[in-house]
Amino acid sequence: MDAAYDSSATPLGFTCANCEQNCCISHFQHHTYVEWAYFLHGLEQAAPELVARITENAHENVEAMQAALARGERPRVMCPVNVDGLCTIYKHRLMICRLHGVAHVLQRPDGRFVHYPGCPRFDALAAREPMAPGSNVRGPVIDRTPLYRELAAIEQTFLGAKAGKLPKVDCTLAEMIVQGKPF
Numbered sequence: 665m666d667a668a669y670d671s672s673a674t675p676l677g678f679t680c681a682n683c684e685q686n687c688c689i690s691h692f693q694h695h696t697y698v699e700w701a702y703f704l705h706g707l708e709q710a711a712p713e714l715v716a717r718i719t720e721n722a723h724e725n726v727e728a729m730q731a732a733l734a735r736g737e738r739p740r741v742m743c744p745v746n747v748d749g750l751c752t753i754y755k756h757r758l759m760i761c762r763l764h765g766v767a768h769v770l771q772r773p774d775g776r777f778v779h780y781p782g783c784p785r786f787d788a789l790a791a792r793e794p795m796a797p798g799s800n801v802r803g804p805v806i807d808r809t810p811l812y813r814e815l816a817a818i819e820q821t822f823l824g825a826k827a828g829k830l831p832k833v834d835c836t837l838a839e840m841i842v843q844g845k846p847f
């Protein structure tokens with residue numbers, strides 16, 4: 665995932681540095697047990713003071729998220745792991761954190777590829793690029809399809825005999841931290 669991201673971001677000089685639209689404030693769920701367990705494995709290795717701060721942030725995040733949802737609003741609450749603008753558990757971050765921002769395609773079950781734009785900063789850089797032959801898209805585009813497939817295979821291996829017997833994962837990172845290890 666990191667290599668795919670870099671193959672797109674590096675040629676454009678795209679970085680998240682000093683971004684005013686910090687995507688760590690976005691409300692998104694994660695969907696695999698293996699990412700959940702891997703992230704908590706990373707969190708366990710952090711300094712105790714940082715773990716305590718992140719855990720407190722996570723509880724506040726879940727409360728604020730639930731309050732926003734109850735008001736019928738889409739939550740915009742900073743990720744509990746983001747401290748002073750930096751991801752403190754960066755090495756163990758989840759899939760969407762690794763891929764967000766760069767333009768991508770995804771192959772649907774009917775075989776069609778659907779194109780998704782990048783974030784506004786990426787798209788502004790991509791707009792300066794020539795149009796790819798036979799396409800109406802400017803700038804690099806990664807294909808998430810093989811990455812999703814590989815993650816699904818890793819999930820199956822990780823779950824082993826539990827595969828298909830557990831509830832579907834649909835949690836924010838803050839909820840994962842509050843709930844603790846998935847099993």
Ligand code: SF4
Nearest residue numbers: 688743745746751761
């Ligand atoms: S895990 Fe890291 S990259 Fe992902 S939303 Fe949280 S702070 Fe941002």
